[in-house]
Amino acid sequence: MLERYGHGGDLRTAEEAFDIPAQKFVDFSSNMNPFGPPPSVKEVLHHYTETIGQYPDPAVRGLRRKLAEKHDIDENSIVVGNGAAELIDLIVRALQPKLTTLAIPCFDEYGDAIRKTGGAIYEIKLSEHNHFTLHSNFEHLCEAAAAGSLFMLGSPNNPTGQLVDPELIHALLSRGAYVVVDEAFMDFVPDEAKYSLIHEATRNERLFVIRSMTKFYSVPGIRLGYIVGMPRTLSGLKRLQIPWSVNSLAQLIGEAVLDETEYAERTLSWLQDERTWLTSALQALGFEVNPSAANYLLVRIPRNAGLSASMLQLEMGKQGVLIRDASRFPGLDHTYIRIAIKLRTQNEQLLMALSKCLSIRR
Ligand SMILES: Cc1ncc(COP(=O)(O)O)c(C=O)c1O
Incomplete structure (x- = not known):
């Protein structure tokens, strides 16, 4: 089981499981930009020895300033963390919700963070019949919105790829609920202004993004994320954060990549084309593909394939191709896998390995 430690992209576990060197895998199980880190990252690394001997800026001033410019918000509305994962944990610890609603399937860390604080979880199961959209559960979600309760929602949601309609968030907030919107993949959405709740989060003390x-920017090794909210509410969260949580390399890389406009444009245009192409190619093999606004696809294995997600993951792994067994997300059964969208030659490799698995079984 490749998700032994809870996530995709675990090349060491794959190496142990398949006896193939970690660097030889083509990894569709984690959702990184396939262009790899932008050129400025190399430049930062080249000069890093000059500053490694100093403590990082504890207030992450340079990066917060650049993020504030990017989003046109006040830099005091931003707290930077050691990956979005740290901030999911921190916000739950800061809010200490008695009751949290999750729309499943969703990212595992929401439930894990809540369980660690002893809070109760109310799960609303999204339906495959309407592509796992939250909007089709609008009434149900609003009914669950007791004053003071928390909602943790992904937009685009992992693993479904579906965006949350901001109207739904407004409806939950108007009923007195707290809402954390995880926009970890929002940079991949070209019309982000239509969907991102960053600006609202700077004005509403019960909303966090x-x-x-x-x-x-394909830099999961350095861990870098941020949370946006009202400065007053964020100060409680900062008190719970360990000092120098964001190391200086991460801060420098964060500042550098925000200038990579050509990289960002190339990524957005690649994704539009490649997502359409890969969706059609998977459908031609008999897979059902959930519509996605992100750089990954939730895919259903053909019914007549005689393969469960874990079996398919195993057969693909033997060929050096890693996919995510999505049945490990609560709310999905053994017919679901999740696949990152990569560059054309890698996607062709994925399709070849998938057809091979299907032909062995049929
Ligand atoms: C939906 C979602 N949120 C947050 C994270 C954590 O991201 P980070 O690498 O910034 O900690 C992930 C990582 O896979 C994710 O899928």
């Missing part, structure tokens, strides 16, 4: 910089 979490962003990750690790996926879009």
Whole structure:
């Protein structure tokens, strides 16, 4: 089981499981930008020995300033963290919700963070019949919105790829609920202004938006994310954060990549084309593909394939191709896998390995 430690992209576990060197895998199980880190990252690394002997800026001033410029918000509305994962944990510890509603399937860390604080979880199961959209559960979600309760929602949601309609968030907030929107993959959405709740989060003390910089800039090794909210509410969260949580390399890389406009444009245009192409190619093999606004696809294995997600993951792994067994997300059964969208030659490799698995079984 490749998700032994809870996530995709675990090359060491794959190496142990398949006896193939970690660097030889083509990894579709974690959702990184396939262009790899932008050129400025190399430049930062080249000069890093000059500053490694100093403590990082405990207030992350340079990066917060650049993020504030990017989003046109006040830098005091931003707290930077050691990956979005740290901020999910921190916001739950800061809010200490008695009751949290999750729309499943969703990212495992929401439930894990809540369980650690002893809070109760109310799960609303999204339906495959309407592509796992939250909007089709609008009434149900609003009914669950007791004053003071918390909602943790992904937009785009992992693993479904579906965006949350901001109207739904407004409806939950108007009923007195707290809402954390995890926008870890929002940079991949070209019309982000239509969907991101960052600006509202700077004005509403019950709304928080979490962003990750690790996926879009393909730097998961450095851990970098940020949370946006009202400065007053964020100060409680900062008190819970360990000092120097964001190391200086992460801060420097974060500042550098925000200038990479050509990289960002190339990524957005690649994704539009490649997502359409890969969706059609998977459908031609008999897979059902959930519509996605992100750089990954939730895919259903053909019914007549005689393969469960874990079996398919195993067969693909033997060929050096890693996919996510999505049945490990609560709310999905053994017919679901999740696949990152990569560059064309890698996607072709994925399709070849998938057809091979299907032909062995049929
Ligand atoms: C939906 C979602 N949120 C947050 C994270 C954590 O991101 P980071 O690498 O910034 O900690 C992930 C990582 O996979 C994710 O899928």
